[in-house]
Amino acid sequence: MTQTLAIRDLGVRRAGTDILSGVSCALTTGQVVGVIGPNGAGKSTLLSAVAGQTGFSGTVSWGGSGSGARHKAGDIGYMPQSCKVSASLTVLETVLLGTHERLGWRVSQGDIARATGILGELSLSHLASRCMTTLSGGQQQLVLLAQRLVREPRLLVLDEATSALDMSHQISVLMLLKRYVVRHNALALMAIHDLNIAMQYADQLVLIHDGRLVQQDAPENVLSVENIRRCYGLDVDLVARAGGRPVIAPLAQAMA
C-alpha cells in the first residue's frame, strides 16, 4: 500500500524572516526524491521541518498522521547536516546506536547481525571495528547513513547524505536507496547538490528557490535550461544522451 507525504502550505519564519513559505507538494512511497536548489534556498529547513525538528506553520502529514507534532523517531530516519562524530566509538558501535531504544545491558545477537548486515550493504564491513575518529568525512557520512537505515524507517529524510562522497559512492548510495525504498515501500527525501547526479538517479525532484517551491516533477522536467538559469544564475546546455536523461553542461562563468 503506498503512503503519501503531503506537505501543505508549509512556512518557516526565523528572526522575522521567511525562510520558507507556501511550500506544498505530495510525494508517494517507492521513490527517491531529490531536493535541489542553490545554497541558502531553504532545503535544509524544509527537510528538518518534515522530520519534525523545526517548528513550522502549515501541515505535514505522513500516511494520515500529522508530523507537525513531535513524532520524530520511529518511522522517520532523519540525517541532519554536517554531523561530525568526534567520539571514540567504533563503526559497529555507532551503527548499533541507531537502534538505541532497543538495546539492553547485553546487546543481542540479532541487533549486531542487523547492524553488520547494513554495513555489508554499504560495503563498509572492513571498517566495522575502526574508530569513528579515524574515518574520512565521506566514510563517516556513510556510517551515519547506515545508522539511519538500521532503524528501517519508511520515511528517510536525508540532508547531505552524499555531499562528502566521491562520484562512485554517490551513485552507489543512490542505487542502494532506490532498492531500499522499493523493498520497504519507503520514501527517501534527500538534498542533492550535484545536479547531474540528481538528473540521472532521482525518481523525482523538488526545486526550491528563495524559500519557495519552484517545481516538483520528473528530473528532466525540473532541470530545464530556464529553471537552472532562474534559480542558479547559471547558463547550461542540456546534452542529449541516447537511452537516458540529458547531461547538464555549464556554459560559462555565472555570477560574475
Add this chain to the structure above:
Amino acid sequence: MSANTVAIDTRHIAGYRRMAVKRALALGGAFVVMLWLVILDLSIGPSGMPLSDVISAILAGPHDGDRAATTIIWYLRMPQSLMALVVGMCLGIAGLQMQTILDNPLASPFTLGFSAAAGFGAALSIMFGAALPLPEYLITPIAAFAMTIVACLIVYGMVHALGETPEILVLCGIGVLFLFQSLQSLLQYLASPEILQQIVFWLFGSLLKANWTSVAVTSLVTFACVPLILSDTWKLTVLRLGDANAASLGISVGRLRRRSFVLIALLTAAAVSFVGTIGFVGLVAPHVAKALVGEDHRFSIPLSAMVGAVILASASVFGKLISPGGVIPVGIITAVAGIPMLFLVIYARKRRSA
C-alpha cells in the same frame, strides 16, 4: 552471496563480543586494583600495623572488644578509606557526565561552579554557623551541600530560560563560578585570621574530615543517583555523536542534558560537602576510563567511577607515605599527582591515533 554474508556476520559478532570481554576484564582489573589500594590504605597510618593484623581486625568486625587494632581500623582509618572510595567514585562519574553533556574534554564536576558554591557555603557556616544550634561538624557539610544545590538551581533556571546548548550551559556555569568565588573571597577578606585559617583548611579537600556519618550520607546520595544515571546509559552514548545526531535519533537532548546536570550537582555536592574540594580526579578519571574502554557508557561509567576511587585512594596512600602523620590534605596531592597522569593519557591517545 548469503553464505558470504553469514560468514561476515559471525566474524563481526565474535569481534564485538571479544571487545566486550576485554572491556569487562578492564573493569575487573580496576576493581582488583581498587580493592588492593583500599586494603593498602587501611594498613598505612601513623601507628603502623602489619597486613595480617589489618585483615584480622577487618574480619573481626567493629565490635570485637576494645583491641587497639579494632579501634584504629574501624573508627580511624576505615571511614577515611571508604570516603576516598566513595568520593572518588562520585567525582569520576560526575566528571564523565559533565564531559559528555558539555561535549568538552576539559569539563570536570567543578566546571559549572559547584565547588565554588560549596566553598562559599562552607565559609559562610564557618564564619556564622556558631549562631545556629547545631554542631559544627554537621553544619558545614549541610551549608556546603545546600549552596551547591543553590548554584545548580541558578544555572538550571538560566539554562531553562535561555536554551540547553553546551555553550549556554558553560557560560551560565562560569558566571555562577565567578559569582561564588568572589563571594567566598569577600568572606575570606572579612574573616579574622583564625576563621580564615579554618576556611582555607576546608578548601583543601582532606579525608581527615571523614567519619562514619559522612561515609553513610555520601554513599546514600551516590546509590540514589547511580541507578538514574545508568538508566540513561545508551542515551548518553548517543549524545556523544553530537546534538543534531542525537536529536535525529529521537532523543530529547535538552531534557537529557538538564536531568544529567542535576544528577551531577547532587553527586558533586555529596563528594565535596564533607571533605572539601578535591580537584583533578573528576577531570582525569574519565579520560583514563575512555582511553581504556572507549565511550560506550555501559563500560565508561563504572570504569570512570573505579578510576576515580583508585586515584583518590592512591593519593591517600601516597600522602601517608610522604607524611606519616597524614596531615597533607589529599586535595593537594591529587592535583600534583594528577598532572603526570593526564599527560600520560594524552600521550597514549596521540600515539594510538598516529
